[in-house]
Amino acid sequence: MNKNVGTVCVHGKKQRRNVDNTGAVSFPIYQSATFVHPAFGESTGFDYSRLQNPTREELERVVNDLEEGVDALAFSTGMAAVTALLDILEPGDHIVATDDLYGGTIRLMESICKKNGIKTTFVETDKVENVEKAIEKNTKMIYIETPTNPMMKIADIEEISKIAKKNSCILVVDNTFLTPYFQKPLKLGADVVLHSATKYLAGHNDTLAGFLVTNSQEISEKLRFITKTIGACLSPFDSWLVLRGIKTLHIRMEQHQKNAKKIVEWLKTQKAVVSVYYPGLEENESIEVSKKQGTGFGGMVSFHVDTPERAKKILKDIKLIQFAESLGGVESLITYPMFQTHADVPLEERLARGINECLLRMSVGIEDVNDLIEDLDQAINK
Template identity: 60%
Template sequence: MNQKTICIHGCKEKKDLTGSVSVPIYQSATFAHPAVGKSTGYDYSRQQNPTREHLECTVAALEGGSHAVAFTSGMAAITALMELFQPGDHIIASEDLYGGSIRLFEQINKKNGLRFSYADTSDATKIEALITKDTKAVFIETPSNPTMIVTDIKAVSELTKPRGILLIVDNTFLTPYFQKPLQLGADIIVHSGTKYLCGHNDTLAGFLVTEDQKLGEKLRHLLMSLGSCLSPFDSWLLIRGIKTLAIRMEKQQENAIAIAHWLKTHPKVKKVYYAGLSEHPSYEISSTQASGFGSMISFTVDSEATAVQVLEKVELILYAESLGGVETLITYPMLQTHADLTKEERDARGINETLLRLSVGLEFAEDLISDLKQALD
C-alpha cells in the first residue's frame, strides 16, 4: 500500500465497532477483565491502549517495521533505548548530533557505565576505526542536527551487521515518507514524533521502530517497565497529524528548496547547509538513499550581530525551538539546542555565533523569503 494511503487510514486493524471515522480516544487507565484469567487484550494503559496501539501500528507500517513503541517524547524514547545496553558497552555516535542526545549520553548514560565515541559518520572508515570488541551500537542522525551531514546508512550497515553491532538511525528530519532506514540495513529507528510526524507543534512524542521480533519485545518490555508511554489523547493527536504527513513533507520541501536557493544569493549569508543543494557533499548519497531532502536548513551569516538581528527582526518566522511543524521556526543552536556543549565542543562542530537553523513550514514561500530579506537587510 502506498505511504500516502497508510498516512490517511493507518493501521488495518480497527478496534472500534461503531464505524467512527476518527480513531476513538480510549481515555482509560485500566480495563475490566471478562473473567478470571481472561483479558480483552488490554489490561492497563501503561502496557497498551487501543488508541496508542493504532498509532504504533501506523508508524510501524510507514517505516516498514513490525514493531513501533510510542513514548512521551523523543528523549524518553532514546532514554529507554539506552537501557538495552550494559555497563562497559561502547557506542559510536555521530559527532554532529542533537544536543539533547549528547547531554543524555554524556551526563546520564556515562555515569551508568556506558562509553561513547563520536565520529564524522559520513565517512564509514572513521566509524570502523573506532570499533572495539565492546562496541554494541552505532547511533547516527542523517541528515544531522544542525549542520545537515548525511551518512550512507547502507555503508554503515555493512560494517555493523557482520559484527553483530546494532545500527540505530534517528530518522526525525526526513521521516519514513522520505527515508526508510530499515530497508537500508538499520536495526532500530528513532523518532522525535513531536516534529514532522505530529506536524502541528502541539504535543510531544517519541518512537522506537524495529523489524526484529526479539528487539521489539525488549523495547515493549522497557516501555512497560519505565512507564514513559504516550497518553491516549497525545496518541490521537499524532494519528491526526500523520494523516497530512505526505502533503506536508512535499510542500515544506518545496518551500525549503526555494529558500535555500535564495539564501545563497544574499551577501550576508556565507554558507547554506541543505542536503537538497547539488553542491552539498553528500547530495548523491541523499538522492540514492532518500526520496526527498526534507525542509531543514542551516546557514551561517557574516557576523554574530547579523545573527542576532535576524532573530530579533523576523516577523512571520518564529524564533523558537523545535522543528517540523506547519509554522516556520528559526533557532540559534549555540543558545538553544546545543547550549549544554562547551564552546570548544560547539566550535569543533561548526555551531558558532553565526549559525542559524531554519525549520521551513507551510507558509507561502515568497512571504518567508520577504521576511528573511527584511530581517537580514
C-alpha cells in the same frame, strides 16, 4: 492490496483493529487508565494503559507500517524513546555515535550513559571510515543521525549497516528530519529507527512524542519490557494528536521541501549569508548518497551569516517566522543552536563542528514561500 505511502499515512496498510462499534471515522480516544476483565483469566486485549491502549496501539500500527518494521513503540517524548533504547545496553558497553547529534542526545550519552558505565565515541559519520576506526571490542551500538542536526551532514546508512553487522552492533538511525516519507532506514539495513514525533510526524507544534521502530523481534521484546517497566508511554490523547498529524504527513513533507528549496536558492544569493547547509544542494559531497537512500531532502535548512550581530538581528526582527526551539511543524521556526539546542555541548566541540554565534537553523513551514522570503529579506537586509 498494495498501498502507496500517502494512503498508508491515512489508513495504515491493513484494516484497523475493530475496537469500536460506532463506525467513527476518526479513531476514538480511549481515555482510560484501566480496562475490565470479562472473567478470571480472560482479557479484552487491553488491561492497563501503561502496557497498551487502543489509541496508542493504532498509532503504533500506522508508524510501524510507514517504517516497514515488525514493531513500533510510542513514548511520551523523543528523549524518552532515546533513553529506553539506550537502556538495552549494559555497563561496559560502547557506542559509536554521530558527533553532530541533537544536543539533548549528546547530553544523555555524556551524563546518564557515562554514569551507568556506557562509553560513547563521537565521530563524523558522513565518512564511513571513521565509523570503522571507532569500533572497539565492546562496541554494541552505532547511533547515527542523517541528516545531522544542525549541520545537515549525510551518513551512508547502507554502508554503515555493513560495518554494524560485521561487528554484531545494533544500528540506530534517527529519522526525525526526513521521516519515513522520504527515507526508510530499516530497508537500508538499520535495526532501529528513532523519531522525535513531536516534530514532523505530529506536525503541528502541539504535542510531545517519541518513537522507536525495529525490524528485530528480539529488540522489540527488550523494548516492550523496558517500556512496561519505566512507564514512559504516550498518553491516549497525545497518541490521537500524532495519529491525526500523520494523516497529512505526505502532503506536508512535500510542501516543507518545496519551500525549503526556494529559500535555499534565495539565501545563496544574499551577501550577508556566508554558507548554506541543506541536503539537497547539488554541490554537496554527499548528494549522491542522499539520492541513493532517500526520495527527498526535507525542510530543514541551516546557514551562517557574516556576524553574530546580524544573527541576533534576524532573531529580533523576524515577524512571520518565529524564534522558537523545535522543528517540523506547519509554522516556520528559526533557532540559535549555539545557545539553544546545543547549549550543553562543550564550547570547543560546538565551535569545531561549525556551531558558532553566526549559525542559524530554520525549520521551513508550509506558509506561502514568498511571504517567508520577504520576512527573511527584511530581517537580514534592512
